Amino acid sequence: MRRAVCPGSYDPATNGHLDIIHRASKLFDEVVVAVGINKSKKGLFTVEERLDMLRETTADLPNVRVDSWHGLLVDYCRENDIAAVTKGLRSVSDFDYELQMAQMNRELSGVETLLMANNPAYGFVSSSLVKEVAAFGGDIEHLVPPVVFTRLKARLAERG
Numbered sequence: 001m002r003r004a005v006c007p008g009s010y011d012p013a014t015n016g017h018l019d020i021i022h023r024a025s026k027l028f029d030e031v032v033v034a035v036g037i038n039k040s041k042k043g044l045f046t047v048e049e050r051l052d053m054l055r056e057t058t059a060d061l062p063n064v065r066v067d068s069w070h071g072l073l074v075d076y077c078r079e080n081d082i083a084a085v086t087k088g089l090r091s092v093s094d095f096d097y098e099l100q101m102a103q104m105n106r107e108l109s110g111v112e113t114l115l116m117a118n119n120p121a122y123g124f125v126s127s128s129l130v131k132e133v134a135a136f137g138g139d140i141e142h143l144v145p146p147v148v149f150t151r152l153k154a155r156l157a158e159r160g
Helices: 015-025 047-057 073-079 092-109 127-135 146-159
Strands: 003-008 030-036 064-069 084-089 112-117
Touching: 003 015, 003 073, 015 030, 015 084, 015 112, 030 047, 030 073, 047 064, 047 146, 073 092, 084 092, 092 112, 127 146
Parallel strands: 003 030, 003 084, 030 064, 084 112
Antiparallel strands: none
């Protein structure tokens, strides 16, 4: 079975993330969408909330499962018999960073990385930018899945 992981913080997931997940699901027998746990970072959403939103937004993809991990991604891959990492590229700066990560991951464990060019419609979309624009009342509904939009609006309203 060919398995790949789509790792990220997904705080929150965007339509750009989902585009990569959907495309990866056509290339691999199983795709694991893995939320990284970084206790030193304070996210807008808890890891459990992110996992729930991702499960809802990928429910139509039978070969996709959602999980979380902490520590080195290559250790998670080894423990789960995952041979490849899939990542989306929006820009040259993404490429520079992801290439270094891909080379390090391959050196550490032999895990390969598939760097996928993003859909140009989402080339400017990032979780950070979505949160910032939403916090100032900007329209981000077309940039995130419906469940994320609803929960993001509610979370920002809670915080005033």
